[in-house]
Amino acid sequence: MAGVQSDPHFFEGTEKLLEVWFESTNGDDSFDLRHIERLDWEHLLRIVRCEIISKSSSDDMDAYVLSESSMFITQKRFILKTCGRTTLLLAMEPLIRLVQEKCGDHKVADVFYSRKKFAKPEQQHKIHRTFEDEVHHLDQLFKNGAAYTLGKINKDCWHLYMLEDVPGVKDPDQTIELLMWDMCPEKMKIFTKEISENGSEATKKSGIIDIIPGLQIDDFLFDPCGYSMNGILPGGYYITIHITPEPHCSYVSFESNVPQESYYDLVHKVLGCFNPGKFLMTVFSNKISIAKESHKHFEDLYRLKGYKRKDHQFCAFQNYNLTYTMQSMDEQIMTVDGWADGRCLSVNGWAVDVQSMEGRCQTGNRWTGKTQLLDGQMTGRE
Numbered sequence: 001m002a003g004v005q006s007d008p009h010f011f012e013g014t015e016k017l018l019e020v021w022f023e024s025t026n027g028d029d030s031f032d033l034r035h036i037e038r039l040d041w042e043h044l045l046r047i048v049r050c051e052i053i054s055k056s057s058s059d060d061m062d063a064y065v066l067s068e069s070s071m072f073i074t075q076k077r078f079i080l081k082t083c084g085r086t087t088l089l090l091a092m093e094p095l096i097r098l099v100q101e102k103c104g105d106h107k108v109a110d111v112f113y114s115r116k117k118f119a120k121p122e123q124q125h126k127i128h129r130t131f132e133d134e135v136h137h138l139d140q141l142f143k144n145g146a147a148y149t150l151g152k153i154n155k156d157c158w159h160l161y162m163l164e165d166v167p168g169v170k171d172p173d174q175t176i177e178l179l180m181w182d183m184c185p186e187k188m189k190i191f192t193k194e195i196s197e198n199g200s201e202a203t204k205k206s207g208i209i210d211i212i213p214g215l216q217i218d219d220f221l222f223d224p225c226g227y228s229m230n231g232i233l234p235g236g237y238y239i240t241i242h243i244t245p246e247p248h249c250s251y252v253s254f255e256s257n258v259p260q261e262s263y264y265d266l267v268h269k270v271l272g273c274f275n276p277g278k279f280l281m282t283v284f285s286n287k288i289s290i291a292k293e294s295h296k297h298f299e300d301l302y303r304l305k306g307y308k309r310k311d312h313q314f315c316a317f318q319n320y321n322l323t324y325t326m327q328s329m330d331e332q333i334m335t336v337d338g339w340a341d342g343r344c345l346s347v348n349g350w351a352v353d354v355q356s357m358e359g360r361c362q363t364g365n366r367w368t369g370k371t372q373l374l375d376g377q378m379t380g381r382e
């Protein structure tokens, strides 16, 4: 598997994400990508350098947990999300051929390829080493590609390739992604075999189980660490979470297409599960999605509890609106009088419960670092 790398201490959690919508060229809407057989998907995934771990299904969707992330198939939509050193874009042309062979005369209705900037691009296959390389590959397949980068190109940023001048997706469509890094080490321990026996234990202990009620969950805990889950709902809706807990390259991704007018509560729940030091969020919605209102909320509510907004961009594309935001945990400088049991500090004379403590002791008793107060509450008295 592509995840097992030459540098055994580093794993590139950052995923490449591809979403392709198909439509029939003769108006015959009876085709269904789910009629393509598992053996064909396995063959396609071999090109990408990953494999199927498990499958769950609803009336509207087949969801696969992969050795490197996830794949979702509905009647017209193909989603593939892969991390590590996978070669996702090598599968683009074979995918189009496969759909033509197995589902009759079809064309691509829309394409979205996106990813965050890699931590170690030099470890990627040459097709993925730079965004320019990826765009070059896609431009050979599509005449009407449009490529964008949001965020700071010399720091953390996010790349997007889509098509312009296409009729686009006819159904309401929305996707929210939260890509998180510099994770809370305490939370990350849950996703190791040391602390959790299996995926379902990690799902419960971490609070993932409460993010959206009623999901059909397929979760997997890797040995010795690492976690992947797909959760599906009727109607072709999903959430998917992938976790790289190793402290020096910790990374978590959350993605969902569940339609909501405001994603504010959902984002709070996800951040509460993982306490990332930094995260970027993208919300994509077409003009007929109820999520089209959510962009305005994020513009106004720019301060999420405990975080400082570093970047915020809004794009109005032909068929979609997009919000990109990048935030990092507020650094607090505290005067520490003493340590209790590792979860309680005496700060400026107040006893404070601390959820996570990362940082360094400096001279004397001055401590700087990322510190989160439990529920933001101070306990004790001056």
Ligand SMILES: C[S@@+](CC[C@H](N)C(=O)[O-])C[C@H]1O[C@@H](n2cnc3c(N)ncnc32)[C@H](O)[C@@H]1O
Binding pocket: 001, 003, 004, 011, 012, 013, 014, 015, 067, 068, 069, 082, 083, 084, 222, 223, 224, 225, 226, 227, 228, 241, 242, 243, 244, 245, 246, 251, 252, 253
């Ligand atoms: C579960 S996958 C999830 C990657 C995902 N893109 C993310 O958000 O981080 C990667 C994690 O599983 C671990 N892992 C353990 N065995 C693995 C394997 N055979 N293939 C891929 N990852 C494995 C990696 O070290 C890493 O911590």
